[in-house]
Amino acid sequence: MMSQRRGNRSTAEESEANLDDAIKECVRFIVCREGSKIPIKRAEIVKHLNTTCQTLANQVNTVLVEANKTLKRVYGYKLVQVEAKSGIQYIVVLTEECDSVQSNVNDPLQRKLLVAALTHIYMSGGPVKEDDMWKFLSEAGLLEENDHVGRKILTHTFTRQMYLKYSKIGEGELARNVFEWGQRALEEVPKLFLLNKMAQAFEKSPDFWCEQYKEATEEVNST
Template sequence: MSELSKPKEDLQDPVEAQGPMEAQLLEAEEDEATSHLASYLPASSSAPLEALPQEILNEMMANLMKFLLLSYRAKELTSQAEMLKKVLRDNQEHFPVVFSQASHCLELVCGVEVKEVDPREHIYIMVPNLGLTCDVMLSSGQSMPKAGLLVLILSLIMQNGDRAPEEKVWGALSRLGVCVGSVHCVFGEPRTLLTHVWVQEGYLEYRQVPYSYPARYEFLWGPRAYAETSKWEVMAFLLRIKERASRAFPPLSAEAAREEDEAA
C-alpha cells in the first residue's frame, strides 16, 4: 500500500510522535502559526459569511489549514467529506469559501498547493509549489513549511535583474511582518533562513556586491533552485496569484490599476 493511500488511523500524528513536553510546545507553535496564517486573508464578502464574526472565520480557516498541513506532512490524501466531518462539522455551508481561502493562504505563505485528484469524490493531495523540495524534511512535524517564502524571494530576485540587493529583500519582507532579528511564528529568524539554511541547501546565493565599499550584499538564485523550478514557472505562478486576487477583490484591483496608470 502506498503512503498516499494509507488510512488516517494507520498514520501517527506528527504532534503525537513527539515526547509530552515537545508535543505541547509544537502544538502551541502550530496553533499560533495557523491562526497567524488565517489572518493573511480577509473574509469573503459572500452573504452567508457576513453573519459570522471575523474571529470565527479565522478560527475555521486556521483549523482547516492545520488539518491540511498534517495531511501534507503525513503524505496523505484527504477528501471534502473528511474535512467536513473532522474540521467544519456544524459549519458545512461555509466550506466552499473557507476551503478556498485556506488553500490560497497555504499556497502563498507555506508554498503548499492543494490539488484535486478526483473531481467526482472531491479528493485532494497537498504538494509543494513549483516542485520545490525544501520542505521534504518536515515529515517529522518539526517545522512549518516555508516554500512560499522561498518562491517570494526567487521572484524578487527575478524582478531585480536576477540579483536582488539585500536591502530590497529585507524591505519587502518587513512589509509582510518578517523582520531581521525577530523570530517569525512560521519562518523563524529570516536572516538565518536566507543567508545560511537556503544558501547551504543551494536554493540561494548570498554574496558581496563586487567592488562595493562599504560592503553591500545581494541574493541570486542558487543551483538547486534552477534544478527544481524555472523562471517561467515562477512567473506563471505569480500571474496566477495576481489573477486570482483580481477576481477576489476587483474594486481594490481597479483602484490599484488607476494608481499605476497615474504614476506612469
C-alpha cells in the first residue's frame, strides 16, 4: 500500500514538472513571436507544445493561463484573444499604457506613419476613407503621392499587426476602403497621448477638442 502511495506521488510530481516545462516553453514561444506583432494562432501554440513537451490538449488552457501570468510579471505583456475568420488567435500587447509608440514600432518612419494615421482617424471621429488618408499623409509630408511602398505599410503591415483595420464598406459604386483603429492600437495606444501631441502641435489645450478630450479622459478613468 505504502509503495503504491509513493508511486502515485511520484507520478503527480512528474506531471507537475511536465506542466512547468510546458508553461516555460509556451512563454518562450510567445516572446519569440512577439517581435513580429503578427497574431499567433492557438493551433500553432498547441502544435508547438505537443511537439516540444507532449502537452495534452486538455492541458493547453492551464498552460496558457499560467504563461500569461508569467508574461505579465516578467515581460509586462499580456495575451489578448482577437477575432479571426479561422480559429482562435492571440496578440501580445503591453500591460501598461505607453507614453509613446516608440517601444512598439522600431522604424522611425513607420512610427511617424502610425501615429499620424491613428491621430487622423481619432480626430475624424470615425472610419477614414482611404483616399482621405492618402491625402492627409501627403499634405503632412509623410508619404509621396505615389508611394506604394509606404501605402502598403498601412494596408498590409499595420493591418496584419492589428494596429489598423482596413476594410471595405458599402456596395457597388459606393464601395469604399476605410481605415479604423485596430485591436492592438486600442489595447496599447492611449488616446490622451495622441491628443496631447495634437495640442502641442497647434499650441492649444487638449480640451479644445471637446469630444476627443471627453473620450480620452473617459478611457483614462476607466483603467
